[in-house]
Amino acid sequence: NLEYISANPTGPLHIGHTRWAALGDAMVRLLRATGADVTAEYYINDAGGQVERLGGSVLASLRGEEAPEGGYSGEYVDALAAAVREAHPDILEQPTDEALRLAWDVAYPIQLAAIKGTLDHFHVVFDVWFSERALHDSGAVEQAVERLREQGHVFDREGAIWLRTTDFGDDKDRVLIRANDVPTYFAADAAYYLSKKDRGFDEKIYLLGADHHGYINRLKAIAACAGDDPEHNIEVKIGQLVNIAGERMGKRLGNALYMDDLIEWIGSDAVRYSLARYPADSPLSLDGEEMRRQTNDNPVFYVQYAHARTAGVARLAAEDGVHRADGFDPALLTDETEAALLAALGDHPRVVAQAAHLLEPHRVARYLEDLAARYHKWYDTCRVRPLADEEVTDLHRTRLWLNDATRQVLANGLDLLGVSAPERM
Numbered sequence: 001n002l003e004y005i006s007a008n009p010t011g012p013l014h015i016g017h018t019r020w021a022a023l024g025d026a027m028v029r030l031l032r033a034t035g036a037d038v039t040a041e042y043y044i045n046d047a048g049g050q051v052e053r054l055g056g057s058v059l060a061s062l063r064g065e066e067a068p069e070g071g072y073s074g075e076y077v078d079a080l081a082a083a084v085r086e087a088h089p090d091i092l093e094q095p096t097d098e099a100l101r102l103a104w105d106v107a108y109p110i111q112l113a114a115i116k117g118t119l120d121h122f123h124v125v126f127d128v129w130f131s132e133r134a135l136h137d138s139g140a141v142e143q144a145v146e147r148l149r150e151q152g153h154v155f156d157r158e159g160a161i162w163l164r165t166t167d168f169g170d171d172k173d174r175v176l177i178r179a180n181d182v183p184t185y186f187a188a189d190a191a192y193y194l195s196k197k198d199r200g201f202d203e204k205i206y207l208l209g210a211d212h213h214g215y216i217n218r219l220k221a222i223a224a225c226a227g228d229d230p231e232h233n234i235e236v237k238i239g240q241l242v243n244i245a246g247e248r249m250g251k252r253l254g255n256a257l258y259m260d261d262l263i264e265w266i267g268s269d270a271v272r273y274s275l276a277r278y279p280a281d282s283p284l285s286l287d288g289e290e291m292r293r294q295t296n297d298n299p300v301f302y303v304q305y306a307h308a309r310t311a312g313v314a315r316l317a318a319e320d321g322v323h324r325a326d327g328f329d330p331a332l333l334t335d336e337t338e339a340a341l342l343a344a345l346g347d348h349p350r351v352v353a354q355a356a357h358l359l360e361p362h363r364v365a366r367y368l369e370d371l372a373a374r375y376h377k378w379y380d381t382c383r384v385r386p387l388a389d390e391e392v393t394d395l396h397r398t399r400l401w402l403n404d405a406t407r408q409v410l411a412n413g414l415d416l417l418g419v420s421a422p423e424r425m
Contacts, residue, residue, distance in 0.1 A: 001196050002028055004207035005119075006043040009112045010054040011072055013119070013259040016209055019242045019284070021259070022275035022418070024207050025124045026361035029416045034356040039201070042126045043192065046108060047133040048185065054111070055104035058084055062092060062103075076114075080107040118259050122268055123418050135191045141183045144191035145176050153225040163190065165221035168230065174218060186218065193222045193234075205359070206236045207280075213238050237359060239280040246288030266291050269419045273300035276417045277365035294425075299369055303410065304422055306372035310407035311423035313384050317400050320385045320392065324401050327394040333402065337378040341402060344371045348409050352416065361417060368413045375406050 004024030007017050024040070031038045049070075057071035061081035067073040084091060084106045091099050119126070135141055145161060148154050153164045159179035163186070166173050176187040196204050204223070208215055216238070220230035228234065244257060246265075262271050270291045277299060278284055296302050333342065348367070355363040384399045386392050411421040 001039050001041055001199075001201035001203070002031070002205045002207070003041045003043055006045065007115065008045045008050045009108055009115060010050050011074075011111070012076055013115055015242055015244060015257045015259070015262065016239075018122070018259045018262055018271065019275045019280075020207050020209070020239055021119065021122055021124045022272045023239065023280055023361060026272075026276050026364075026417050027205075027207075027356075027359050029418065030352065030356040030359075030361060030364070033416060034353055036356070039127045040125065041128040041130055044112065044129055044131045044133075046112075046131055047136050047188070051104055051108075052100065054107055055100040058103040058107050059091075059096075059099055076111075080110060083107070083110055118263075121263055122259065122272070130192070130195070132188055132192070135188055135195070136183070140195065141187050141191045144194050145187060147194060148176075148190060148225050151225055151227060163221075163225060165218060165225065168217075168221040168224035170217045170221040174221075189219065190222050190225075193219065194226055197226060197228065197233075202233065204234045206234070208236060208238055210238060210240050235359070237280055240283040242275065242284040242286070244286045244288045244291075262288075269304070270298070270300050273303075273365060273414075273417055273419045276361045277369075279360060279362050299365070300419065301425075303365075303368045303372045303414065304419070305425050306375050307407060307410040307414065307421045308423055308425040309379060310375070310403050310410065313379070313403050314400065314407065317384050317396070317403075322384060322386070322392050322396045322400050324397055324404065326392075327397040328401055329394045329398050332395045332398050335378075335382055337374070337381045338399075338402060341371075341374045341378045341406065344374050345405055345409055348413070352413075355416075364413050364416050368410060371406065371409065371413075375410075378402075 002024065004020045004027075005013070005017050007013055013021070028038050028040045053068065053071045057067045057073065057077050058081045060067050060071065061073075061077050062085060067077070081103075084103050087106045088094075088102050091102055094102065116129075145154060148163060153167065154176065155162050155164060160175050161177040162173050163176050164173050174186045175184050176190065177183055193204065206215075206219060216236045219236055220234055223230045223234040244262065244266075266288055274286055274291050275284070290298060291300075292298075294301050296305070333339070344367075348371075351363055351367045355361060382399055384396055384403055386396055414421045
């Protein structure tokens with residue numbers, strides 16, 4: 001089970017979520033490519049304070065007031081408010097508690113649908129959308145507390161119910177149920193982990209943002225309290241912040257850079273590739289205008305152009321009567337550029353396996369760039385097509401095999417990163 005993004009459904013996905021979307025989806029693709037049975041999961045934080053804050057923000061917009069402290073503002077909140085007003089024209093006449101409920105009931109599904117739509121545009125697909133509210137409504141949180149108590153790790157103190165996570169490396173024990181009988185976020189985290197365990201997931205992978213570093217020991221402690229092995233059954237990846245600068249960022253978007261804006265501005269392929277080619281734990285500062293450039297200095301263009309070039313070579317070779325089926329003799333590939341290209345192609349399975357094992361998609365991106373460089377050098381040195389006065393030989397045909405093998409590996413690698421492999425550029 002690989003869970004990533006899991007943003008609160010209280011606003012559009014932003015640049016930080018975009019990084020996890022690119023990396024998380026690439027990890028899913030890598031794991032599946034190496035034979036793993038993977039479920040991609042999005043945890044919807046639709047319970048607790050954010051419910052009230054979004055509802056309160058929408059209600060404030062309807063009343064022409066400033067958003068409440070800790071609330072949300074912007075054009076999307078005003079759009080949600082308009083939808084709420086259309087669904088409930090008399091909402092401002094309702095008692096505040098009822099008005100808040102109505103605002104949330106209308107705004108939440110609209111905002112969640114917007115998140116799903118954005119991810120569709122980014123070619124990110126989740127197998128499961130798991131609701132936190134469903135954990136509370138089903139009684140799973142209370143059941144989780146009792147299950148952990150049976151394991152011997154729950155104790156009562158000062159009217160609250162605690163989980164003894166310090167036994168498993170956490171810096172302090174954690175409250176599950178407050179003295180006022182209200183469950184904490186940690187209680188929901190524990191119930192959610194047990195849900196994954198009950199659904200048969202041997203390995204639970206969490207991709208979390210930079211501000212969640214303290215969650216590592218807590219989640220591992222939950223795993224241990226649940227009877228799992230924290231070193232085998234759970235893995236927590238922490239991603240660092242990313243900043244994308246550029247002309248459009250400064251002129252149009254201000255300080256709020258949303259995923260939709262990034263896709264429209266730079267393009268899905270360039271955004272995904274650029275974010276996937278760096279380790280998750282490295283802070284990033286990228287130039288949006290450079291990511292848009294169609295030059296060999298732009299890594300995504302460089303790799304995609306290599307693929308388009310292989311497709312072009314194959315098309316022109318067919319016009320010249322060069323067909324793979326007519327002959328193949330690998331002993332004819334004697335040029336040093338051919339040896340280098342063959343070596344890179346032969347390394348592809350190892351790179352994919354290692355990237356999947358380490359959950360590091362950037363290894364695939366860097367491999368593709370090296371492969372593209374070797375292909376371009378080979379292209380400049382060796383001909384697949386015969387000259388005007390030449391006959392087609394097995395050397396031309398064998399080089400076509402090498403060209404097409406490179407094309408396949410480039411396409412495979414780009415697909416692992418969720419990036420298209422164009423045949424013409």
